[in-house]
Amino acid sequence: MVDTEHRQRSPFFTSRALAIRARRFGEVARDVLRNPTTTLGLVIIVTLIGLALLAPILTEPNVPDAYQMPRDWGALNLPPGSPDHLLGTTSTGGDVLYGVLWGARTSLQMSVIVVGITMVVGTMMGSIAGFIGGKVDEIIMRFVDVLLAIPELIFALAIAAVLGPSFANIIFALTVVFWVKYARIIRGQIIHVKNNEYVDSARVIGDSQFNIYLKDVLPNSVTPVIVQATLDMGNIVLVGATLSFIGLAEAGLAEWGVLVSEGQAGISAGRWWASTIPGAMVFLWALAFNLFGDGLRDVLDPRTEGR
Amino acid sequence: MTVSTREPPAAKTRSLVASVDDLRIHFDTKAGVLHAVDGVSFDIFDGEILGLVGETGCGKSVTARSFLRLIPTPPGNYAGGRIDFWTKEARHSGGAPIDLLTVSDSEMRSMRGNRIAMIFQDPGKALNPALSIREQVVEVFYQHRSEELLDGWSGGAPRAIRRAASQRSGKFEWLAFKVPPLRSHSRRLNRRIDEMVGDALAETQIANPRKVMASYPHELSGGMKQRVMIAQALACNPDLLIADEPTTALDVTIQARIMELIRELQQSHQTSVLYISHDLSLVRRISDRIAVMYAGRIAEIGQTQEIFHDPRHPYTRGLLAAIPSLAHKRGELAAIEGTVPELIDPPSSCRFSTRCSFATEICGQLDPALDARPGIHAVACHAYTSPQELGVRPDQLPRLDRTVL
Numbered sequence: 001m002v003d004t005e006h007r008q009r010s011p012f013f014t015s016r017a018l019a020i021r022a023r024r025f026g027e028v029a030r031d032v033l034r035n036p037t038t039t040l041g042l043v044i045i046v047t048l049i050g051l052a053l054l055a056p057i058l059t060e061p062n063v064p065d066a067y068q069m070p071r072d073w074g075a076l077n078l079p080p081g082s083p084d085h086l087l088g089t090t091s092t093g094g095d096v097l098y099g100v101l102w103g104a105r106t107s108l109q110m111s112v113i114v115v116g117i118t119m120v121v122g123t124m125m126g127s128i129a130g131f132i133g134g135k136v137d138e139i140i141m142r143f144v145d146v147l148l149a150i151p152e153l154i155f156a157l158a159i160a161a162v163l164g165p166s167f168a169n170i171i172f173a174l175t176v177v178f179w180v181k182y183a184r185i186i187r188g189q190i191i192h193v194k195n196n197e198y199v200d201s202a203r204v205i206g207d208s209q210f211n212i213y214l215k216d217v218l219p220n221s222v223t224p225v226i227v228q229a230t231l232d233m234g235n236i237v238l239v240g241a242t243l244s245f246i247g248l249a250e251a252g253l254a255e256w257g258v259l260v261s262e263g264q265a266g267i268s269a270g271r272w273w274a275s276t277i278p279g280a281m282v283f284l285w286a287l288a289f290n291l292f293g294d295g296l297r298d299v300l301d302p303r304t305e306g307r
Numbered sequence: 308m309t310v311s312t313r314e315p316p317a318a319k320t321r322s323l324v325a326s327v328d329d330l331r332i333h334f335d336t337k338a339g340v341l342h343a344v345d346g347v348s349f350d351i352f353d354g355e356i357l358g359l360v361g362e363t364g365c366g367k368s369v370t371a372r373s374f375l376r377l378i379p380t381p382p383g384n385y386a387g388g389r390i391d392f393w394t395k396e397a398r399h400s401g402g403a404p405i406d407l408l409t410v411s412d413s414e415m416r417s418m419r420g421n422r423i424a425m426i427f428q429d430p431g432k433a434l435n436p437a438l439s440i441r442e443q444v445v446e447v448f449y450q451h452r453s454e455e456l457l458d459g460w461s462g463g464a465p466r467a468i469r470r471a472a473s474q475r476s477g478k479f480e481w482l483a484f485k486v487p488p489l490r491s492h493s494r495r496l497n498r499r500i501d502e503m504v505g506d507a508l509a510e511t512q513i514a515n516p517r518k519v520m521a522s523y524p525h526e527l528s529g530g531m532k533q534r535v536m537i538a539q540a541l542a543c544n545p546d547l548l549i550a551d552e553p554t555t556a557l558d559v560t561i562q563a564r565i566m567e568l569i570r571e572l573q574q575s576h577q578t579s580v581l582y583i584s585h586d587l588s589l590v591r592r593i594s595d596r597i598a599v600m601y602a603g604r605i606a607e608i609g610q611t612q613e614i615f616h617d618p619r620h621p622y623t624r625g626l627l628a629a630i631p632s633l634a635h636k637r638g639e640l641a642a643i644e645g646t647v648p649e650l651i652d653p654p655s656s657c658r659f660s661t662r663c664s665f666a667t668e669i670c671g672q673l674d675p676a677l678d679a680r681p682g683i684h685a686v687a688c689h690a691y692t693s694p695q696e697l698g699v700r701p702d703q704l705p706r707l708d709r710t711v712l
Contacts, residue, residue, distance in 0.1 A: 196432055197428075197429060197433040198433050198434055200427065201425070201427055201434070201536070201539075202435070202446070203375075203419065204377070204419050204540075205446055205447040205451075206416045206417060206419035206450040206451060207416075207450060215435070215438065216435045219435075220435065
């Protein structure tokens with residue numbers, strides 16, 4: 001498959017078509033924003049990411065480790081609206097606002113790292129399987145099938161539990177679990193796309209296999225991967241928060257799942273804020289990416305038209 | 308079974324571009340081995356259009372695709388025969404042909420688009436929707452004409468530009484093209500590409516090549532897309548153009564224009580064309596010779612005039628009779644009775660015998676051979692074989708009623 005000699009495409013591909021591509025991107029963006037729920041999703045996403053990025057400015061970072069909740073032992077269980085702690089504090093004096101903002105940051109980190117790695121790995125594995133086919137396809141896809149047969153959450157839980165409680169291990173566990181979906185999606189797309197006549201017609205003019213993959217097959221196959229990646233940005237935070245809720249992240253980490261778990265004991269005592277507010281953030285995050293991802297799918301994939 | 312009795316084709320008065328000899332292409336299916344192409348032999352002469360006609364599934368597309376080794380293996384396999392191909396140089400110097408079925412992959416790639424080009428049935432599917440027309444047409448130049456792209460550089464182009472012209476730039480090299488000193492060179496190459504792609508498009512009578520170049524396939528009409536395909540196919544002046552039902556997906560009005568265009572360009576480029584179609588009346592308009600295929604075999608081959616005025620094979624006759632004409636009354640459409648036989652493990656009988664109204668016992672037992680001498684009007688039917696050769700009595704052979712048409 002690999003033809004190293006011809007693997008790179010011309011510079012003109014990148015530079016010249018960029019303007020046209022930008023125009024097309026504009027068209028897609030306009031179509032996406034025409035739908036109000038998608039726009040709502042996008043607005044929430046932008047807000048949450050904005051909060052995540054601005055966290056060090058909006059709150060005073062905890063000095064030894066900014067991702068650890070600062071503890072104000074003199075202010076336990078304050079309700080929301082308290083002057084120094086706008087969203088209240090937890091039973092251990094953690095500032096809920098701090099947790100929400102820095103939690104957005106951990107969530108952003110988690111989802112970007114996991115989606116980035118899984119998308120690349122999954123696309124590579126799926127591409128190899130779909131484009132080469134035959135035995136290679138058989139081996140890769142049976143492996144993928146095995147991984148897919150295990151429920152997402154339980155599989156991630158098992159891996160994270162074996163590795164011990166840490167945020168990095170959660171990210172690792174999620175990566176192991178989530179790449180298979182991409183492999184399966186891209187493989188199906190590639191098998192569909194590679195039988196297109198334009199692939200034959202590229203072959204007919206003497207193009208190399210690798211070039212055909214790069215130029216004809218991959219660009220026409222990635223759309224569902226992009227949609228899936230958007231949806232996964234939400235799912236990963238959901239699953240990640242679940243894992244840290246169970247206690248697989250470091251204790252005291254500024255992470256929504258950890259906060260929910262910290263505050264849950266107080267719910268029966270009427271101190272709802274410590275777990276409900278971070279919980280709502282998880283909900284908002286997942287909801288926003290799902291709204292946006294669905295809207296994106298409607299625009300990018302004409303087959304699902306007609307809502 | 309057809310036995311290849313031919314001598315290897317030597318230099319002749321009319322030079323050959325390609326010679327297919329006893330080509331066999333099989334497909335492994337769950338039900339058995341499908342003999343899609345089963346002993347096909349024909350020649351393509353220099354500068355001629357050979358029409359390859361047959362109904363769906365008769366193996367005509369498989370035959371054509373095998374010229375460029377486009378048959379996926381597996382499930383397909385080239386079970387026998389050869390396709391000899393003479394490049395222009397070989398024809399002029401009397402050199403040896405290349406067997407397209409056995410050349411190395413890299414050699415095959417250097418042939419594709421360069422010596423042998425192909426246009427497909429549905430131009431809507433044959434263009435990559437994600438690339439502009441310019442990006443797709445220039446591809447063929449990158450592959451085969453990078454020296455021409457580099458024309459006009461006095462003292463030679465910089466190495467980076469030379470790499471770019473054959474699509475071998477490094478990953479971030481394009482950044483260097485954005486700044487001096489390479490920027491001017493890169494612009495020059497871009498202009499050269501515009502020029503060459505523009506010329507190729509203009510040749511197919513595209514009115515506004517510059518505009519078409521910048522558009523994407525979905526912005527063009529079907530006829531326009533087919534013109535782009537033709538432009539790309541003929542850009543490198545190939546020796547042989549394979550046209551696989553190039554007008555089937557187009558409107559009738561566009562059809563005529565595209566066919567005219569192929570004819571014109573074929574003449575100006577002195578290219579040979581293998582024109583595949585299921586429509587005999589369409590092929591008549593364009594081809595010099597016609598080969599009629601049936602169930603993986605050539606049934607009859609000859610000059611277009613011969614096929615139309617003196618059709619010999621019962622199948623050819625049936626096809627001609629099935630062409631609707633104004634003389635027919637409404638509702639009267641002739642058809643050939645029966646269906647095409649299974650091509651999985653076919654018996655050694657005449658493939659057409661099950662549908663032939665003239666068939667005799669011998670037709671169900673022996674497969675008629677096709678006289679494969681190049682250029683003659685040949686037919687694979689027992690009615691035209693000599694009884695002595697088969698060792699049977701004359702009355703055992705079918706007798707065709709010559710007044711059928």
